[in-house]
Amino acid sequence: MNNRTDFTEDRLGAELTAGLMALADAPAPAGRMDTAWAVRQGRSRLRRRRLGVTTAVMAVALGASVLATTLPDRTAAPLKAAATPSNPVLPILGPDTGHDPLTVGATFGWLPEGFGGVSYSIGFSGAPTLFSGKAYGPLQTGPNALAMNRQAVFLSVLPPGEGATVGRDILGQQQYRVDARPVNGRPAYWLGRGPHDPAGTGHDYRFRWQTADGGWLELQATYMRAEDGVTDIMPSIAAKVAPGRQAVRLPFKVRDVPTGFTNVGASLQIGTAADGYPWYAGLNYQSGDNYIGLDIRPDVEPTASGLQPLPQTGAPVDPSDDPTSARSCITSRGLRVCAGSAQGEAPFASTGGLAGWLNRLVPLGTDRSDWTTAVTP
Known part of the structure; x- marks a missing residue:
């Protein structure tokens, strides 16, 4: 294209x-809304974005x-x-x-x-x-x-x-x-x-x-x-x-990306853009039809105006939403580093699974003056 x-x-x-x-902008007719359902749907969509679904x-x-x-x-x-x-x-x-x-x-x-x-x-x-x-x-x-x-x-x-x-x-x-x-x-x-x-x-x-x-x-x-x-x-x-x-400048470096994987997305959100965190950054990689997302943020609880913390460990993000998705996180240098995919972990077994991808992201800490534009080799 x-x-x-x-x-x-x-x-x-x-x-x-x-x-x-x-x-x-026009006045809306009277109607009924399931607010709880709407909140669940909004959170589900955000989680899917963080998991690297970039189709x-x-x-x-x-x-x-x-x-x-x-x-x-x-x-x-x-x-x-x-x-x-x-x-x-x-x-x-x-x-x-x-x-x-x-x-x-x-x-x-x-x-x-x-x-x-x-x-x-x-x-x-x-x-x-x-x-x-x-x-x-x-x-x-x-x-x-x-x-x-x-x-x-x-x-x-x-x-x-x-x-x-x-x-x-x-x-x-x-x-x-x-x-x-x-x-x-x-x-x-x-x-x-x-x-x-x-x-x-x-x-x-x-x-x-x-x-x-x-x-x-x-x-x-x-x-x-x-x-x-x-x-x-x-x-x-x-x-x-x-x-x-x-x-x-980004808060990480990336090393040893497996052959066949291409970066297809990068983002940085700061302040009110970051879902209740001081900032939030992410990368997406693709190989064929397989997508994996890496994200990093300060290891703190979000403010009341943000969303609740995402699930940690390697469990699916929300089994009721998507039983195939998986996510795994570690803490390093005051940062929470996560890897996940809506397709689960199996497509990435040959590259070390989610744990292998977590090791490819090198956190640079919370001091923004230490961040870099030399992110990839």
């Missing part, structure tokens, strides 16, 4: 999300919540590694070493008050070159707000030629270019629902601006309204975004 096709499929998913959000089916599920785009083939000057981030929820970055599976096309440089989490991921849509950046804001406000909906801003890189494209969304609604103030002296506009209305066709907001090398970046805000100051917030975030390939 080529980059153009990958981007088109993901853009359709994003636009479908916008259309569904428009329906969500094409996940592209549909993740497309409704993550705006991922291709990394254009544009060369950017390497950036020097920062000693500390400018915001505690922003990751520490380094130059593209060629040995970091989490090398992204653009990164947040500033976030407004109330934004307490950031995540970056690559490959979880089933395409190894796709990346997503997401900033997590306060809970949604307004008369139709739901308790579980958090304001968010997605960061993406548009493929060459897409920056000036304005047409119809997936629901057939016309989109308009609504010019905005320049960002760092370069053109910027809203992808609006009317000639003078910056709000998107799905009641979200999408802001685009041109970078120094002629490419275009986009921010998409969800669960944010004009009353929240979105038309001021997004250009301010955009002005501090750093374009160009940058490697995200």
Whole structure:
């Protein structure tokens, strides 16, 4: 699948999300919901994601919540590694070493008050070159707000030629270019629902601006309204975004990956993005139809706002959900390191099983200044 096709499929998913959000903003009819069932289903889906299920089916599920785009083939000057981030929820970055599976096309440089989490991921849509950046804001406000909906801003890189494209969304609604103030002296506009209305066709907001090398970046805000100051917030975030390939420092190194296994996903969540933990990182590997996930987090209990700790040892994550899945964990240097697969342990017996994969992940501790961009040999 080529980059153009990958981007088109993901853009359709994003636009479908916008259309569904428009329906969500309308008053809902009276109904009944089994809250306990919904919680169980949500936790089950999160656990499956952590277990490394990165098949094409996940592209549909993740497309409704993550705006991922291709990394254009544009060369950017390497950036020097920062000693500390400018915001505690922003990751520490380094130059593209060629040995970091989490090398992204653009990164947040500033976030407004109330934004307490950031995540970056690559490959979880089933395409190894796709990346997503997401900033997590306060809970949604307004008369139709739901308790579980958090304001968010997605960061993406548009493929060459897409920056000036304005047409119809997936629901057939016309989109308009609504010019905005320049960002760092370069053109910027809203992808609006009317000639003078910056709000998107799905009641979200999408802001685009041109970078120094002629490419275009986009921010998409969800669960944010004009009353929240979105038309001021997004250009301010955009002005501090750093374009160009940058490697995200990770809390581990990887050694001795068996022949035939390919990395197909990497992620780092910090702050409110990390399900109640200070941060959370993961890798996914694939060999044929077999997928295995490795994840690492501080060895602490999650805060009340996060999920309950995942099961430890090698028992299935939740036999009632998926009796074939397996997970095993160890503790090292103040970190909890886990390996798991929705396909169970049997497909990985020849590579040492889950224990063998745990030994391939070398934890670097909880001090983020000790993390590295030289993750793989």
